[in-house]
Amino acid sequence: MRAALYFLCLLLNAASPVMAGGQSLAELQQVNVLLQAEYDLAKSGKPYLVINLQDHQLEFKTSGLPLEQWSIDSYRRWGHPSAMRPASLKIKSALAEPKREVQVVSATEPSGETAEKPFNALELTDMPTSYRLYLDNGTTVTVHPVSVSWFDSLRSSLAVPAWYLSRPFISSWNFLRGSPYNELALAMPAQDARRLYWAFSEGTPCLIRLPAAEATASAPATAGTNR
Amino acid sequence: MNIWQMILNNTLNRVRLWRWARPHWPLRRVLICLTGVLVLVELCGSYLAYRGGVSAAVAAVPQKARTAADLQSANERLLKKIAGQKPAGEYLVIDTARNRVTLRKGDVILRDMTASCGSGNVLEDPTSGRRWVFDTPRGQHRILSKVKNPLWIKPDWAFLEAGEPIPSKSAERAEPGAMGDYALGLGQGYFIHGTLYKRMLGRNVSHGCVRLGDEDLAHLYRNLPIGTRVFIF
Known part of the structure; x- marks a missing residue:
């Protein structure tokens, strides 16, 4: 019995990832890849999004x-962790996409109108709270607002099993x-979701940092680093 | 009938659909097949989604085995390098969504100001085929010029929008006082300047420039040198 316990301990020890300062080798490696990608982006001066x-x-x-x-607030993820690699936003999609007001005028026939027009602009409140972000590495990021009413909570609690069954x-x-x-489904406060939609424009690079446990799951057999 | 068959039968008999289909054996078979297909698709889909494979991001990295200590020191070096990219002195951050301009140094906010950024509206002239989008340009910019008592040289869109004919003489385009006391140029015709419509500060009403109140504008004009970095998002 005791021998069996020792054997089990040995097995567990062999299976545990190499740790350094509380971080596993796989996690350090993930951080290394992300930091390298971030350094390249920081040098370029372009804006970028880090989904931590x-x-x-x-x-x-x-x-x-x-x-x-x-x-x-919370998130759900579907797909192999290795797929969450650096990417750029390809397209944004929402059921109620914000519309720009288009004014058509003619230079050859000036209207001579001087009356004050009603104020109409594209503002933060016009941005959607539920939308999809398609990244160029094939990952889809869905954003939806945090449930505030009991009806929303009920709907979202029913949506979770449906989500996992349909994926x-x-x-x-x-x-x-x-x-x-x-797919990465993010639940965010409504105002933050609107601000993300506003700021994260097409072509903007994006880095995704996974939690340590998931990073370990995506670890390759050998560790590698380039800096 | 063995014990397992009895348990399965008992369990299945509790399901109303199964009981209803009892007299119809072909229907039961269809139900069994359908359930099997569903379970198979669920299992296959889950396997396909989570099956292994070397991370493409990591695969792109030259595979040279390192220890955890090596990785940790490499990460610390990278963090320092990233921190080195941050602006050293004062810089401006313009949030076009909230219409806020913040003057910062390092991580400290020195001054928080209310502004008016681009309306996002579009103006089209079908006769000439020209189109203007009134967005504040996002990204990293620098203050390229500083002007006291700026004169607004009205572009074509200003006349078109007002329903006025476009003048042929450039002198007819000048409009003093419309841009406030100072203007800080960001390039490509975009400025941080003052406004006559102070009650609209905090709303997206401009044609792409960043409008500020008089005091805030004066502060920036006096304190920020040419070359100061401006981050717009």
């Missing part, structure tokens, strides 16, 4: 400088089409 699932936080940065931070079907369908399916 470990700290439940979104950071909009330029030159390594956090311009704005938003909180993630395998979407994965299978996408496999047949030849493209893997990865």
Whole structure:
């Protein structure tokens, strides 16, 4: 019996990832890849988004400088962790997309109108709170607001099992089409969701940092670093 | 009938659909097949989504085995390098969504100001095929010029929007006082300047420039040198 326990302890010890200062090798490696990607982006001076699932936080940065931070209330993830690699926003999609007001005028026929027009502009309140962000690495980020009423809470609690039951079907369908399916569903406060939609424009790079446990799951057999 | 068959039968008999389909054996078979297919798709989908594979991000990295200590020191070096990209002196951050301009040094906010940024509206002239989008340009900029008592040289869109004919003489385009006492140029015709419509500060009403109140504008004009970095998002 005692021998069996020793053997079990040995097995557990062998299976545990290499730790350094509380961080596993896989986590350090993930951080290394992300930091390298962030350094390249910081050098370019372009704005970029860091989705930090470990700290439940979104950071909009330029030159390594956090311009704005938003909180993630909760998240769900579907797909292999390795798919969450650096990417750029390809397209944004929402059921109620904000519309720009278009004024058509003619230079050859000036109207001579001087009357004050009603104030109409594209503002933060016009931004949607539920939308999808398609990244160029095939990952879909869905954003929805945090439930505030009991009806919303009930609906979202029913939506969770439905979400997990429907994803395998979407994965299978996408496999047949030849493209893997990865999704990240974020629940955010409504105002933060609007501000993310406003700031995160097409072509903006995005980095996703996974929690330590998930980073370990995506670890390759050998560790590698380039800096 | 063995014990497992009895348990399965008892369990299935509790399901109303199964009981209803009892007299129809073909229907039961269809139900069994359908359930099997559903379970199979669920299992396959889950496997396909989570099956292994070397991370593409990591695979792109030259594979040179390192220890955890090596990785930790490499990460610390990278963090220092990223921190080195931050502006050393004072800089401006313009939040076009909230219409706020903040003057910062390091992580400290020195001054928080209310502004008016671009309206996001579009003006089209079908006769000439020209189109203007009144957005404040996002990204990293620098203060390229500082002007006292700036004169607004009205562009074509200002006349079109007002329903006025576009003048042929450039002198007819000048409008003094419209830009306030000072203007800080960001390039490509965009400025941080004053406004006559102070009650609209805090709303997205401009044609792309950043409008500020008189005191805030004067502060920035006096304190920020040419070359100061401006981050707009």
